[in-house]
Amino acid sequence: MIRAALRTGLFSVALALWATAALAATFKATVEKPPTDQGDTFELVLSVIGRDSLEPPNIAPLNKDFEILDRGKRSRMESLNGRMVEVNEWVLTLAPKRAGHLVIPALTLGSETSAPIEMTVAPRPTAPPPHARPRPLSPDALRRPAFRPQG
Numbered sequence: 001m002i003r004a005a006l007r008t009g010l011f012s013v014a015l016a017l018w019a020t021a022a023l024a025a026t027f028k029a030t031v032e033k034p035p036t037d038q039g040d041t042f043e044l045v046l047s048v049i050g051r052d053s054l055e056p057p058n059i060a061p062l063n064k065d066f067e068i069l070d071r072g073k074r075s076r077m078e079s080l081n082g083r084m085v086e087v088n089e090w091v092l093t094l095a096p097k098r099a100g101h102l103v104i105p106a107l108t109l110g111s112e113t114s115a116p117i118e119m120t121v122a123p124r125p126t127a128p129p130p131h132a133r134p135r136p137l138s139p140d141a142l143r144r145p146a147f148r149p150q151g
Helices: 002-024 060-064 139-143
Strands: 026-032 042-049 066-080 083-096 100-104 117-121
Touching: 026 117, 060 066
Parallel strands: none
Antiparallel strands: 026 042, 042 083, 066 083, 100 117
C-alpha cells in the first residue's frame, strides 16, 4: 500500500514537472495583419513564453523573401492555466521582396523552433496611366466663360 501511494505520488510529481516544462518554454511565430500586396508591410511577432532569452531568435532565414525594416522587443505578463507567466516578444516589421506564395520559414531560438507560416502576396498595384486620370482645372479656366458669343 505504501508502494502504491509512493508510485502514485511520483507519477503526480513527474506529470506536474512535465506540464511545467511544457509551459516553461514555448517559442512561436505569429503574423499581425498579413500583407495583401507586395508594397504592404506587416509585423512578425516571435514569442517565448515562460522565460526571457538573452539571445535573440535567428532571423537570418527571413532575408530570402523579406526585407527587415524594423525590430523591437517587448515583455508582458499573461495568465496561462491559472498561472502568471512572462511573455517576451520580438516584433519585426517586414516587407515582402516579391509577390507570390511566400513562407516565413521555421525560426529557431536556442533549441526551440517555430512553425513555418504560409502567405500569398499579390503583385504591387500599378498606378493608372496618366491619360486615365482626370485633369485638374486651372484657376483661369474657372474665371473665363466657356464660350463667348461672336458679334
